[in-house]
Structures are given as C-alpha cells and as structure tokens.
Amino acid sequence: MNEVIAGIDIGGTKIAIAFENLNGEKIAVRRLPTKVEIGAYAVIETVSQAIEEMLEDNQVKLVSIGIGCPSPLDIEKGLVMSPSNLQDWDNFPIVKLFGDRFRVPVLLDNDANTAALGEYVYGAGRGYQNIVYITVSTGIGGGIIINGEIFHGVSAGAGELGHTIVQPDGIRCNCGSVGCLETICAGIHIARRARERLAGGEPSIMNEMAANFDDVTAETVVEAVRRKDKLAIEIWDETCRVLAIGIANIITLLAPEAVVIGGGIAAAGDLLFAPLRRLLPEFVSMIPAEKINILPAELGHESGVCGALVLAKKAYSKTY
C-alpha cells in the first residue's frame, strides 16, 4: 500500500486535511466545518474519521501527521492552550490524541508558522533562504523562516509581528500592551476606525453600503476605497502607512530576502501592495530599495495546510 503524510490545518471555523504521497504529490484534500460547539474531543473524532475515510478511499497507509492550530500552544508538549477562537481547547493534548489513534509521529505548530512554512516551500517564498510571512486578517500574525526552518525563539514566541509597537501613544491592545500594529491594521481595527468616524457624522458612501455602523467591516472599507470614497481612502492610507512602518521594522531588524503577505486584507491586492512598495523605501534606509521584496502570498487559504504537510514530512523523516 502506498504511503502518505497528512497535513491538518485547524481554524476557528474550518478545518482542512490534505494527503501527500512520498513523491510530494497531493493526492486528496478535504474540508470540514470546525463546529466548535460540539467540543474539542468530538471535533478531533470527526477529523480522525474523515482521515480514516480518506485512507480507505485512496487505499493508502498513513505515516505521519503535521498540524497547524491557532496559538497559544505548547508545541513541545503538543498541547492547545485555549486560543481565543477555540476557548474550551484548554491544555488539550491534540498531538497525543492523533498519535494514539493513528500510531504515527505527529508535529504541531501554530497556524501563522505553518502558513509561513507553506508559502516558503510551496508558495511565494520558494527559492529564498530567509523569509518573513505576515497574515493580515481579523488579527495580524506572522512566521519567520530562517535557513528553511521555522524560527521559534524562547517559548516559541517569535514572529508575533502584530504585537510590535508602532504607536506608543496609541490605544491599548487586547494583548495588554499599547499601540500594537494590530490596533491599527488588523481587520477588526480597520472596521473600528471606520465605524468611529462614521458615528462621528462624517459623510461617506459607507453610510449607504452598510445597514448600520456595526455592519461596516474591513471589506466595506476596501470596497469604498475602490469607489473613491474620501473617508475610506483616509482610513486605508493610514492603514497602509502604519503597516509599512511595522514591516519596515521587520526589514530593518532581519533583512529578509522576502516579506510574504497573506490573509483576508491582503486580498485587497494592489490597493495594499502598491502603497506598501512605495512607502517602504522611505522607512527602510539601511537596505537598498531594490533588495526589499514585498510579495503577495500565493496559496490563499491553502498556506496553512501546505505548511502542515511540511511539518508531517519533518515528523516522518525524523522518525524513520
């Protein structure tokens, strides 16, 4: 029977499972809703059954598993530690559960790191030695790849790009610190800033685009920018400027060969990448402008599950 490795990308709303054979060919992909309400053990049971069906359907034998999951995690102990979108997954032994069920080695990492690894091996980061991956979505996360490996640092805490401070006199962040990159540029804060301005009575087509202020999202802002709305453009310009400063600090510290940007907000495409590419040489003086590589992620929602496959490959090669 042919052997396969499995990548599992666990999100707050969706789970993706992918199989790859030992020639590196993807042979099966399945997507499930997470159904947080049924509880952590039941979710893992559902995923395990799906994997068993996929093994049966494809007549293959599983040799290892890689998992990407929202943080915080205890990677060494293989535990999920109550991430905000999986709150009852507390000290949850995800690695042991899959390991016991399938009797294969299992590696776990956080979703931003696995997405970084996915883009590095299969996506926009191919061919580079060191890259930084940033996901700009509801929140802002990141992963640092150095010499082909996820760079973890102490307590696997490296790469928390969303919590670098870019506005020391800014608002308090959920994390407890002040003026984090997230507090301006994350999707929920783009929306918050728009709502506050609209509530202040400023004219904007966003007033017509959403039934009420609470329905305004980052996507509303992006759409209003496309329609040349003055208020939306102001909010977007500030978003791009602050994001450029956050990315500039990463480049000034690490001088990566490429910064790969993914996540829902990156779907704005040129509306985001054109201003970033224009502003960055202004904020990064120690590296020649032509060496600053800002690239859109190439794998979309697949970054995470692709990175989970890379972890699975690592789990396999470490053990056998």
Place this chain on the structure above:
Amino acid sequence: MNEVIAGIDIGGTKIAIAFENLNGEKIAVRRLPTKVEIGAYAVIETVSQAIEEMLEDNQVKLVSIGIGCPSPLDIEKGLVMSPSNLQDWDNFPIVKLFGDRFRVPVLLDNDANTAALGEYVYGAGRGYQNIVYITVSTGIGGGIIINGEIFHGVSAGAGELGHTIVQPDGIRCNCGSVGCLETICAGIHIARRARERLAGGEPSIMNEMAANFDDVTAETVVEAVRRKDKLAIEIWDETCRVLAIGIANIITLLAPEAVVIGGGIAAAGDLLFAPLRRLLPEFVSMIPAEKINILPAELGHESGVCGALVLAKKAYSKTY
C-alpha cells in the same frame, strides 16, 4: 613556533589588536590611536607594523585575522565603504591589504556584529543559543546571533536596531527615515533633547554642570539624574521608555534568550537596567516576563576585539 590568531577592532578613535593561541588563551593585546588624519593606507601600515612587533615579541606565527570595523562595509568583497567616522576609507580593500601582507585568511564584519559575537562567546551571552546585542552609545547599533552565527540577512543589513521606527510622528533621522530609535535614545540625541530644554529656559543643575548648552552630553544628563535633577530625570525617563519599546519590538519579533546591552550609555548601569526590566513586561505580552532576559554586556570596550578573535578562529578553521 606557536601559532596565533589575531583580532583587530577598528574604531574612529582607537584600534585594538589581540592575539590568542590555538588553546584559546589571550597572549597579547595592544591599543593604538586611529589617527584618521594620516589616511587609511597609513593607518593599516601602522597596525601591520604593530602586529609584526607583537609576533616578534611573542615569537609566534600568525595563522588568521578577524577584523571588526564601522559599517557600511561590503563584507563579501572585504571593503570598507566610507563609514561616517572613517570617511576617506572609501571602497577601501582592508581584507586584501591584511591578507597580502600576512598571507593568512582574513574575515571582516561590522563592529556591532563583532561585539555581539564577542559577548556571545566570551561575555554576557555565553551559553545561550540566540541573543540580540545592542550597543547604546553615540549611536545605536546591534547584532543578532542565531545558532552561534552572526545573522546577516540581505546585503548584511540585519540588526540595524537603531533604525527601527518607534515614533512615527518624530523627527527625521540622519538615515533618512523618521522617528528611529536613535533619534531619542542615542547619546547625541539624549544630549540634544537636554540642550533644547535648557535653551528653553528650564531650571536644572545641568545649567551649572556645563559651561554652556553645547557642553551638555548624555553623561551630563546621567550625572544630573544621579543628583535627582527633575529635568534630567524627565529626559532619562523618556529615554528608558522609548528604549524599552524598541527592545520590546525586538523581543516580540525574535524571542531571543537574552538581550545584551553595551555601549557608553549602558554604563549608567542600574539607572538604565532597572527601568528597562520594569517596563519590558508591560510592552511584551506574548512572552512570559520571566523569559525576558536583559543583561549588561560584560566585556566593555573588549567586546569588539573579542568578536574579531572569533572571526579569526572561523577564518582559520575554514581554510585549514
């Protein structure tokens, strides 16, 4: 004849030369003034003659050289590229000159990176895997050591901690960017901020400590803080707060096991380290406070020449 490696630390005012035998024992150290006015070639001739005397005095044979030098450099081509304190050293082939003269392999790196390496191997960074070294002096520089190696990044541009942006609405930096860490916390800017406040007529014992405003230095501010001067304390508090934000961003990105701080301003000791240690857990939320290690450099002015010796060791082991 016993074999030795040589480390050379070139600064704008002083040059240090150290010999180490192959058992890792330092056997000779010499210090020279740089005498920039005699020109780059004459300076290197003076250093070469000093090395020849040291070889003769100790009856040893030279096997490799490591050099630390102010940036910008072209490390791969072995060139000095007009650093601000060695301006006529333009496209200056320092590696070739020493290599031709002594017929040994020569490695070059910038002074902040060699100081980082020195602290990592011989100083406060001993026993860790990943550290960040920061020098807070006239300017602010830094070096990143990952898995025992200097992390260079693209164009050897990594580690320019002084040019991360911490005050986006701040003043323009010499580097061309805005609100860099240097523009608040570097020695010349601590002095500038004090002078501006004094020129504005604020009462302070600094008025008596210096003959006129232009004589106020960062050291004046530190001394006035020790004497409980209100204005000096305000300036120092802001310095520590902004430096803590800059260091917090490094920790949030890289989660190093230790941040080692050296340079003239770090000589303020507890006056600097106590507030940094108090403030950092406030600005770093993603890593447990007890994992945040802020350490004073241990080698003082020797960090650079010690790191140059490590480079020399590397040059030797690569070649033979």
